[in-house]
Amino acid sequence: MFTTPAEDLLRRAAERGWSVDTSQPEHPVIPGLSPGFTRQTSQEVERDADGLPRFVTSVLVGGKDYYNYRYEKRG
Helix, strand or coil: CCCCEHHHHHHHHHHCCCCCECCCCCCCECCCCCEEEECCCCCCCCECCCCCECECCEEEECCCCCCHHHCCCCC
């Protein structure tokens, strides 16, 4: 996972039929499956054209509803 470019990793997830939320580019998630990826670091690493690290720098695996707060309507 950490040696596969992040764009390839997220594209492969989408090709499997999973929804990939990249609305927060530094913290993309797969809703309902709930791995959360971090593409944020202070280290000097290879970056893509958008300035994000080319590879994910960490992964959080939570329960399938872990990121639901990102989709709850507020108001």
